[in-house]
Amino acid sequence: MAETPDKNRExxxxxxxxxxxxxxNDWFVREVLPLESxxxxxxxxxxxxxxxxxxxxxxxxxxxxxxxSREIPDPAKPFVFAxxxxxxxxxxxxxxxxxxxxxxxxxxxxxxxxxxGPDRAAIAKQELHRLQAxxxxxxPRCREAVVLRKIEGLPRREIAQRMGISEATVAEHLAAGMYxxxxxxxxxxxxx
Amino acid sequence: MSDNQxxxxxxxxxKDVRVQASxxxxxxxxxxxxxxxQAELDAWLAQSPDNMVAYLRVDDAWSRADRLGALRRPTxxxxxxxxxxxxxxxxxxxxxAVLGVVAYSEMDTPVREHTYATAIxxxxxxxxxDGSEIELNTDTTLRTRIxxxxxxxxxxxxxxxxxxxxxxxxxxxxxxxxxxxxDLGTKFFVRHDSDRLEVAVMEGKAQVDANxxxxxKPAVLLPGDVVVATASSILETKKSVQDLSDKLGWxxxxxxxxxxxxxxxxxxxxxxxxxxIVIGDSAIARLTxxxxxxxxxxxxxxxxxxxxxxxxxxxQGDIAVLSR
Numbered sequence: 001m002a003e004t005p006d007k008n009r010e011x012x013x014x015x016x017x018x019x020x021x022x023x024x025n026d027w028f029v030r031e032v033l034p035l036e037s038x039x040x041x042x043x044x045x046x047x048x049x050x051x052x053x054x055x056x057x058x059x060x061x062x063x064x065x066x067x068x069s070r071e072i073p074d075p076a077k078p079f080v081f082a083x084x085x086x087x088x089x090x091x092x093x094x095x096x097x098x099x100x101x102x103x104x105x106x107x108x109x110x111x112x113x114x115x116x117g118p119d120r121a122a123i124a125k126q127e128l129h130r131l132q133a134x135x136x137x138x139x140p141r142c143r144e145a146v147v148l149r150k151i152e153g154l155p156r157r158e159i160a161q162r163m164g165i166s167e168a169t170v171a172e173h174l175a176a177g178m179y180x181x182x183x184x185x186x187x188x189x190x191x192x
Numbered sequence: 193m194s195d196n197q198x199x200x201x202x203x204x205x206x207k208d209v210r211v212q213a214s215x216x217x218x219x220x221x222x223x224x225x226x227x228x229x230q231a232e233l234d235a236w237l238a239q240s241p242d243n244m245v246a247y248l249r250v251d252d253a254w255s256r257a258d259r260l261g262a263l264r265r266p267t268x269x270x271x272x273x274x275x276x277x278x279x280x281x282x283x284x285x286x287x288x289a290v291l292g293v294v295a296y297s298e299m300d301t302p303v304r305e306h307t308y309a310t311a312i313x314x315x316x317x318x319x320x321x322d323g324s325e326i327e328l329n330t331d332t333t334l335r336t337r338i339x340x341x342x343x344x345x346x347x348x349x350x351x352x353x354x355x356x357x358x359x360x361x362x363x364x365x366x367x368x369x370x371x372x373x374x375d376l377g378t379k380f381f382v383r384h385d386s387d388r389l390e391v392a393v394m395e396g397k398a399q400v401d402a403n404x405x406x407x408x409k410p411a412v413l414l415p416g417d418v419v420v421a422t423a424s425s426i427l428e429t430k431k432s433v434q435d436l437s438d439k440l441g442w443x444x445x446x447x448x449x450x451x452x453x454x455x456x457x458x459x460x461x462x463x464x465x466x467x468x469i470v471i472g473d474s475a476i477a478r479l480t481x482x483x484x485x486x487x488x489x490x491x492x493x494x495x496x497x498x499x500x501x502x503x504x505x506x507x508q509g510d511i512a513v514l515s516r
Contacts, residue, residue: 029252055206061245131260150257153304155223175218182253
């Protein structure tokens with residue numbers, strides 16, 4: 001009976017005749033994205049070149065998303081790690097350097113099982129710490145723009161005035177801040 | 193070698209698409225983002241799952257970053273308070289030019305929208321820029337929309353306690369399902385289950401109506417008044433302020449029961465825990481419970497029913513079945 005227009009998700013497309021898109025998107029945000037730090041840990045541990053982890057992670061997301069568009073896998077966690085493992089195996093084959101320890105079994109790392117994990121409250125607290133740490137790591141001007149926008153809720157015009165820069169530059173700072181926070185919230189290194 | 197090159201390309205493509213997604217999310221956030229922009233964004237998202245997953249990821253992170261704002265406010269004067277401060281300093285120094293900027297920014301106060309959500313067993317405190325406080329109970333979703341004209345929140349599900357700075361010029365309105373609660377005073381709580389709405393006032397006054405429908409008379413609640421509304425009925429009762437504060441035991445992480453049926457007590461525990469209590473025997477559903485219990489400690493509670501009522505507790509994974 002509740003009217004629930006969700007403002008945060010209204011940007012996502014809802015093309016006629018594919019009611020599934022928003023269900024897949026919701027599932028992806030709810031079930032898959034929270035696995036990112038475990039997934040990155042697995043990818044860094046299992047792949048020789050740690051610098052590839054971000055790209056591997058993105059590729060895993062794409063494959064998982066494509067599979068979910070056909071049918072949403074349940075539970076999500078073992079499926080995501082199975083996709084990651086297959087991706088690594090295929091990459092290894094392509095590069096002709098298959099070695100036994102290239103692809104650790106996620107189960108033996110104790111991260112692919114679908115279990116409750118730590119207390120939700122602890123997770124929420126950790127997430128806030130990560131967010132604050134990520135915010136603190138931003139370059140000063142970028143940080144200032146994000147604080148004015150996110151914490152003080154000012155419109156771009158006013159941020160530009162306060163910082164004495166153009167609105168286009170404000171937009172650049174904000175986009176860079178969003179990129180870094182998206183990494184930081186999952187505790188990925190965002191230095192590049 | 194060609195494989196390698198292809199991989200190199202896909203490597204830079206991954207970072208590239210995340211950068212693009214961040215730019216889109218930034219654009220989406222702008223005040224002048226219109227339907228033409230939206231159509232362009234939709235087209236970009238529909239182009240490939242690469243775009244979609246990168247966008248979902250940055251969108252999710254940016255929404256979650258709202259929490260930075262919610263938790264920073266108490267320790268750091270921001271928004272209006274800081275503007276007032278600047279205005280005072282400016283006035284003291286006689287800086288008309290600075291005052292001009294402040295007046296301008298006051299006129300231009302943006303629409304602020306946030307979504308807050310708590311998981312099962314969690315609570316969260318929100319402090320609004322006007323000093324009002326909202327406490328979210330377990331498994332609750334609340335959206336806020338603060339405009340220069342009014343303060344409006346949607347309690348999509350769950351329970352919240354409101355301590356509102358009353359301001360007739362900027363009404364504070366809680367939308368909950370088919371009903372609407374308007375603050376006329378200070379402290380009240382709203383609980384919104386799937387088919388039931390409960391509103392109780394601790395201090396001051398609040399008005400409950402059916403979203404402005406004229407055939408239903410609005411109810412004005414005074415301290416101790418409780419309204420329980422379903423789609424087809426509205427029931428008004430009066431409780432002591434002590435009873436009401438027991439209902440708010442969750443703010444300290446406690447459940448308070450006075451002659452509460454075991455079935456109802458179990459239902460309360462189940463709101464706060466993934467581990468669920470099931471009454472396996474209808475004969476015991478009406479046993480009564482008194483006392484104050486930590487809401488997250490199902491084990492203690494079931495153990496107590498074992499001790500006191502001689503019940504049998506059978507654990508089946510996340511379920512504890514109580515029976516004779």
